[in-house]
Amino acid sequence: MKTERLIYLPLGGSGEVGMNAYVYGWGREGEERLILVDLGVTFPDMDGTPGVDLILPDITWLKERADRLEAIFLTHGHEDHIGALGHLWKELRVPMHARIFTAALSRRKLEEQGGDSSALNVADVWPAQVEAGPFRVGFLPVSHSIPESSALVIDTPAGRVVHTGDFKLDGSPVVGEAFDPELWRSVAKDGIKALVCDSTNIHNTHPGRSEATVGPNIRELVAGAGGMVVATTFASNVARVKTLAEAGIAAGRSVCLLGRAMQRMVAVSRETGVVDDLPNFITAEEATDVPRESLMLIVTGSQGERRAASAQLSRGKYLGLKMAEGDMFLFSSKTIPGNEAGVIQIMNNFSELGVDVVDDSSGDYHVSGHANRPDLEAMHDLMRPSMLVPMHGEHRMLRRHAEVASAKGIPSVVAVNGTMLSLSGDAPEVIDHVETGRTYLDGSVLVGALDGVVRGRMRMALNGLVVLTVLLDENDAPLGDPWAEIMGLAETGRSGAPLVERIEEQTAAALGRAENKTIVDDDKLDELLRRSVRQVCAEEIGRKPEVIVVVSRLT
């Protein structure tokens, strides 16, 4: 009989930043009872996923084993940890557990997609534990950049696993629980089997800075400002929103929140009581009556999103408010790699308006929510785990984290999405590879990343398109000339004649020359016409476009 084992399987988040989804299991091989930690999304871009609305983990493996899944545990409320619940929970239909703030955000996700939020349970904080099959799971407070982040203490028959979630070591996080090393030490006092640990900031070799350190800088900046002050940050960073708002109020300004995400996050913070001393905000309508030197806006769009408040303000009037010469715009945020172009565009728009832009190049107005290398090492030292599994990060981050742990004598291994580890022994051991990937939310449907849908779009975007229609009569003779339409191609090329005319002439000629056996065969005719279109386009405009051939045969 097979022995029981403790397994770990990332379905998302390992080998990438974002889209977190981690499976733990205990039991005999193939009969393990499972829990899932987090179910997040990642965001599409024009480069690789044009037109896609959202990128979700491919949870096929888990769906096929849904009868063995006990529960889903949510570490915190960031999109890359809970964003897929609305779209994927209905495929799993198991209880969910989260602390109150995370639960409130998750409930909205579920309800937006018509899901059942009654399956969502509000968990108490450690030392309370939730039973889930062979697991007992506790929510251990940890500091991060959203209220109420929690590590999970996962007690298993093989020993205690600590899954850190995203975290930093912050003794003064402004909102929420400070990191409490004594509490963590007490969790570790009887030994930690495995520490499964955030890796995103492993390449930063400076000790992390506390959220509280930006307050004085921001207060000084706002106090010295003349015109309107507008600041952006991640909406979910409620501590930062509080710091910004307090800086505005200290400078005698009325403060207004702009952008739905910002307003929702503050509303949920108040509802759930995670913060009880937020200043009062005025509405956008009220803000239009406030003199600019007495006004501060806190807005969404720190990543340059085209429709967010920051971008709209950079392009002109937004909800009756307009920035002007002498105003200041503060990015109290970092730009996530890939978003630079959008952010820079906004900065230049503001420059054209005469608005002074302050970003975080000085390091004064933003701190990261993740543990840097020295902090990660401090965590290793605090937990003294028997093994370390680097979690959440690109491959290079996981690899470096594993190296750092190994150098201290802690057995470690790189396990990217789909790599199943056994944590039963003295060191993490790769025992299986599972097919994983990405699912795209595209309009209202889920499509597989490899279904060819996006590939088709990319090809049209890169190559342009010709649609060629040919009509054949009952005797397979062409009825008139072929008819061409183009999209995304130059209208005129080398010859100076319209490209569609050149295509129509050349394909008509090709049809005229074609043997009967080609004309009667749909595939051969398609191939002939396609080749003819591509050839004339190569000659005329130096490109070989995508071609759709439609042959209508009268019968």
Add this chain to the structure above:
Amino acid sequence: MKTERLIYLPLGGSGEVGMNAYVYGWGREGEERLILVDLGVTFPDMDGTPGVDLILPDITWLKERADRLEAIFLTHGHEDHIGALGHLWKELRVPMHARIFTAALSRRKLEEQGGDSSALNVADVWPAQVEAGPFRVGFLPVSHSIPESSALVIDTPAGRVVHTGDFKLDGSPVVGEAFDPELWRSVAKDGIKALVCDSTNIHNTHPGRSEATVGPNIRELVAGAGGMVVATTFASNVARVKTLAEAGIAAGRSVCLLGRAMQRMVAVSRETGVVDDLPNFITAEEATDVPRESLMLIVTGSQGERRAASAQLSRGKYLGLKMAEGDMFLFSSKTIPGNEAGVIQIMNNFSELGVDVVDDSSGDYHVSGHANRPDLEAMHDLMRPSMLVPMHGEHRMLRRHAEVASAKGIPSVVAVNGTMLSLSGDAPEVIDHVETGRTYLDGSVLVGALDGVVRGRMRMALNGLVVLTVLLDENDAPLGDPWAEIMGLAETGRSGAPLVERIEEQTAAALGRAENKTIVDDDKLDELLRRSVRQVCAEEIGRKPEVIVVVSRLT
């Protein structure tokens, strides 16, 4: 009678980084004799210009005045200063002037496009001057990140203008002429009417570092490496290539250059004598016989370009060479904003191979080729111009540069592409706005940025495409059902039936319900069918795609 005036008109490079093209003119309004400084390109991306090969300035204004254009002067050989010559010189057909290294690179550009390189003159260095109508232009050596960069001393009837080109203040540039403040002071001794000055690094408040400072760091890094060492940098940074190669040789390694741009740049450097002490390089074939611990490769692809040597090596074997566990890859370069995703992908590919990646996050292995703010201020102080025109940079850079100059009492103004200044008076004065823009090289044709070609591609990429074909007989009755083809859309939606079938059913039904006056009218019928397609797609897959309707009427 109108008085004569000195004008300045950027057609590219002002309001952006890249695509430099600056016009100067002297004469009566509308009769000015003109010169053009630089004619560069900028690079397309999937975000905004999918499928485009190259982005060139729109020189319509200049073409219409080509009879008044005396000459083109080229400051240095970077693509964003000479890259458009091959495509646009034939529209202007005037003499070009450049120093020998820049001329050699420019000649290749012209010849690749069948242009006439006999119009290209090799200029001597300052104090030599080239006559061009009312201008006398001298090439004043300045340090940058490519050999032989030159500022232009432009003597005009209104006084002396210095156009810096791209530059830094480097007393030890490794290759080429050190910045010589005494020479520059002598140029300025009788007064500078206007300093037209590089702005790209105005936001960096640290004094710039010399190219020579990276040598010791790179030597130490390479000396300590065990396996194969591969380094990338901008191919045109011949000084850096030399530094890297010498570090390899000092560590007892044979050095091989990979990538066409790298080999071409080194060949041109040798041909033109700008560097005479480059080490010998081995070929890729020879490199396959060298033990990895005795080998160093210097490769193209510092910006993550998919086809460059670095990307190919990160994906596996390239020209018989393959990186492995224990090897090192050095980015002796910075990542240009917008290229992060490609560079990070390569880093992660290398991580998967077990290759250690060293980038410039420490600041030890790369220095910029542009003057930072303190260096720009030093240049202002050295030149003491009567006015300053910030040139080459995004709007926010030009604006900050103008502020810095104004704060020192030097009259300045922001002039983005298309802004014509008079430099005749005591301060730069905006006297006209000219229509400018971008031209796309797309395959073998030039298309205007606003021609809709790229817009069509973007729409297909974002929305997907449906092609609907309808056949009508002599009596305007449908011959069979409409025929749908899709590209870039999910094959099945909400109903579970194939999307094409649902489209065909719904459009057949719409045709059946249509009044005769709609069916006989091409536009109305197109509109009806298009609306029907978009509606069924919205229901089935939650998207409204692009639609091409082809109606064939038998007559």
